[in-house]
Amino acid sequence: MTVGRPLALRLHPEDDVAIATRDLEAGAQVPGLQGATLRTPLPSGHKVAVRDVAQGQPVRRYGQIIGFATQAIQPGEHVHTHNLAMGAFERDYAFGVEARIPGRPAKQATFNGIVRRDGRVATRNYIGVVSTVNCSATVTKMVVEHFQRADALTAYPNVDGVVPITHSFGCCIDHHGEGIQQLRRTIGGYVRHANFAGVVVIGLGCEANQMGALFMAQGIEARDTCVPLVIQDLGGTRKTADAAIAAIERMLPAANAYRRQPVPASHLTVALQCGGSDGYSGITANPALGAAVDLLVAHGGTAILSETPEIYGAEHLLTRRAASPEVGQQIVDLIHWWEGYAEREKGSIDNNPTPGNKAGGLTTILEKSLGAVAKSGSTALMGVYRYAEPIDSRGLVFMDAPGYDPMGATGQIASGANLVAFTTGRGSCFGSKPAPSIKLATNTRMFNRMQDDMDVNCGDILEGLTTVEEKGREIFERMLAVASGEKSKSEQLGVGSEETVPWMIGAQM
Structure with missing residues (x-):
């Protein structure tokens, strides 16, 4: 800590508390306490009262209400869960009164991004293996493990890796409800993500989150860079893993052809x-x-x-x-x-x-x-x-x-x-x-x-x-x-x- 740095910071003139900048001992003289001293040790990052707060009154930090005193609080007291709690209060929503559109800088910042064929810009060049349901997560990981061998991607230096996207859901849920719609929206977002040059999507076959319904709901089309595979249709775990590995090996040359180039920070x-x-x-x-x-x-x-x-x-x-x-x-x-x-x-x-x-x-x-x-x-x-x-x-x-x-x-x-x-x-x-x-x-x-x-x-x-x-x-x-x-x-x-x-x-x- 820099010499001369205050022991505690009061962030706004209306604040009832200051924040300890380090661990403080009882009796420490904290600026803003008007002669009072810390009544107990105060851990770094914790709050000390800088003035009297009556029971039931709001306590402010950042000039805003952070809770209400559950008992009377005196200057120098530690303010935390033992004397501060939630309470209802009115907020002034004042729609748009501080909306600010910044001006553009004279020089546009850039980074070296990966421009996809459809114009989207990526920050990484991965191939993804995505599960529709938890039941296909193990197969998904088996596929990824194949490409984690030391020599698996040596011939493709521009590919950042093969990534598993697994989760714990996908079945035993309303087939048409909000839950499955949201799950499909999430999976669809990963399948379409700019950071994937190609994707293999793996399902079990009998799950609520059916492959065909997922693709239809999300407007996803099967193609060379988006391959759907269903374990039960292909004959089991090993055959599906082999099919996924083969599909990725077909994707790798095209994925490796991408090169980074300067693009706007926009x-x-x-x-x-x-x-x-x-x-x-x-x-x-x-x-x-x-x-x-x-x-x-x-x-x-x-x-x-x-x-x-x-x-x-x-x-x-x-x-x-x-x-x-x-x-x-x-x-x-x-x-x-x-x-x-x-x-x-x-x-x-x-x-x-x-x-x-x-x-x-x-x-x-x-x-x-x-x-x-x-x-x-x-x-x-x-x-x-x-x-x-x-x-x-x-x-x-x-x-x-x-x-x-x-x-x-x-x-x-x-x-x-x-x-x-x-x-x-x-x-x-x-x-x-x-x-x-x-x-x-x-x-x-x-x-x-x-x-x-x-x-x-x-x-x-x-x-x-x-x-x-x-x-x-x-x-x-x-x-x-x-x-x-x-x-x-x-x-x-x-x-x-x-x-x-x-x-x-x-x-x-």
């Missing part, structure tokens, strides 16, 4: 994710990613914010940036749906944050959401999409999803994201295929501990060594580098083959 579609968040997420990595998003949008690119429960309590910050009242109302409607869903399931949206989030200093979903929304930057919200729905807007958009990171990222990739930017404070080891994932650490301590997993350290913002804007530029440049083929840390580790988790809705029967 061809980047970046999934925004945060996981294993802590008390610094909303101070360092998320605002820095937001600054990178502003740059991306200015260059004509697209960023997908997601995880609806993790904008709960901060949705009014997005509605104020809505490009139209209709877009703003769609956000409000999603929030109401999730409120009803939690009530029907006898749950609470405040079950998120996780135990790890709380250990890192976050107390309520309101506090977590306010930090999470910072990933979206400051530009106008151009559209709201269903889970795994193809994105047809440029700029910042929102996609509905639960707050489970792999599930949200799966939907974003199915929607067309060709890159993932993932902030973490506790140390998430997430990776994704076929879209590479860049990991952004919120604090230096964790970054140093987990350097094999982390791509960018945003902790130096807290230490006064750089600014949010400078770090945003660094993140944007890293996006361009990884999109150009530089391997992210998760790719170097081989992470990403087990992280496809579709959001399965509807009754399982």
